[in-house]
Amino acid sequence: MMSRPVIVTCAVTGSIHTPSMSPYLPVTPQEIADQAIEAAEAGAAILHLHARDPASGAPSADPALFRAIVERIRARSDAVLNLSTGGSSRMTLDQRLAAARLIEPEMCSLNMGSMNFGLFPLADRYAWKHDWEHDFLKATRSVIFRNSFDDIEAILGDLGVARGARFELECYDVGHLQTVAFYLKQGLLKPPVFIQFVLGVLGGIDAAPEQLMHMKATADRLLGADYQFSVLAAGRQQMPLGTMGVILGGNVRVGLEDNLSIARGELATSNAVQVRKIRRIIEELGHRLATPDEVRAQLGLKGAAGGNAGDDQP
Numbered sequence: 472m473m474s475r476p477v478i479v480t481c482a483v484t485g486s487i488h489t490p491s492m493s494p495y496l497p498v499t500p501q502e503i504a505d506q507a508i509e510a511a512e513a514g515a516a517i518l519h520l521h522a523r524d525p526a527s528g529a530p531s532a533d534p535a536l537f538r539a540i541v542e543r544i545r546a547r548s549d550a551v552l553n554l555s556t557g558g559s560s561r562m563t564l565d566q567r568l569a570a571a572r573l574i575e576p577e578m579c580s581l582n583m584g585s586m587n588f589g590l591f592p593l594a595d596r597y598a599w600k601h602d603w604e605h606d607f608l609k610a611t612r613s614v615i616f617r618n619s620f621d622d623i624e625a626i627l628g629d630l631g632v633a634r635g636a637r638f639e640l641e642c643y644d645v646g647h648l649q650t651v652a653f654y655l656k657q658g659l660l661k662p663p664v665f666i667q668f669v670l671g672v673l674g675g676i677d678a679a680p681e682q683l684m685h686m687k688a689t690a691d692r693l694l695g696a697d698y699q700f701s702v703l704a705a706g707r708q709q710m711p712l713g714t715m716g717v718i719l720g721g722n723v724r725v726g727l728e729d730n731l732s733i734a735r736g737e738l739a740t741s742n743a744v745q746v747r748k749i750r751r752i753i754e755e756l757g758h759r760l761a762t763p764d765e766v767r768a769q770l771g772l773k774g775a776a777g778g779n780a781g782d783d784q785p
């Protein structure tokens with residue numbers, strides 16, 4: 472196996488976990504930026520970002536919060552910034568896109584299909600500090616995470632064609648790979664596309680080695696040489712399946728968005744501890760971490776200067 476640069480993405484806070492689940496989950500723009508910068512210093516080349524309401528910790532789409540996070544990170548790091556367009560399943564599409572429209576980052580997430588995004592099993596496992604947490608999780612029994620073809624095309628047009636973003640294509644099941652192939656054929660996506668195989672979300676494909684092989688075999692068949700992949704396994708399969716992804720020639724996503732632990736029964740005290748762990752594994756496997764500029768070249772990004780400081784008011 473040839474030594475190669477492996478892209479580590481760190482998803483710093485997300486919208487799945489809630490503050491009562493871990494005291495280490497960053498909430499304020501300062502906390503999110505500090506943990507993001509530490510993760511980048513530990514080796515993450517891409518930072519996948521969401522915002523939270525600083526008082527309650529609830530997922531927020533407020534562009535001013537994203538701007539505060541992005542400004543702080545840009546002052547101290549040249550990592551590739553990747554803004555979520557998934558937000559949370561309770562936000563409208565316009566809310567989900569507001570920050571990316573303003574900031575025009577190099578990368579954005581793009582979720583490749585609608586699904587049931589089941590967080591409700593977590594609803595009865597904790598003692599809650601905030602009123603919203605229990606109901607937010609419970610509501611995922613009936614709320615659909617909507618990513619229709621119209622929605623996907625709006626994002627591709629608005630953020631891709633018009634603003635030059637490239638995408639982390641979140642694929643939660645094999646069917647989503649057919650949608651990627653469709654948009655490559657239509658020309659709305661340009662190779663090489665960067666696919667995140669998302670395993671272990673309730674409502675999507677489960678986190679098992681066989682399913683990772685199935686995702687990869689399907690992507691190989693449908694996309695040939697037009698794609699690169701990364702592995703995101705939710706919860707305790709994060710490191711094992713991420714490692715398998717590296718062995719299969721792919722890249723890895725870690726971070727508290729997808730997993731709050733560092734080992735069984737032990738909370739991760741920061742995002743950086745997860746980055747350091749996957750880094751050790753990658754280096755033990757004989758590879759090295761990709762730098763942000765290598766990612767820019769590899770994925771055809773427009774570059775950090777191509778963004779917007781977000782000074783034009785929304």
Ligand code: KMH
Pocket residue numbers: 482485486487555556557558580581582641669672705728729
């Ligand atoms: N939390 C991940 C499973 C997004 O932000 O667009 C999916 C995600 C979606 O990161």
Ligand code: ZN
Pocket residue numbers: 482485486519520521555557580728
């Ligand atoms: Zn996300």
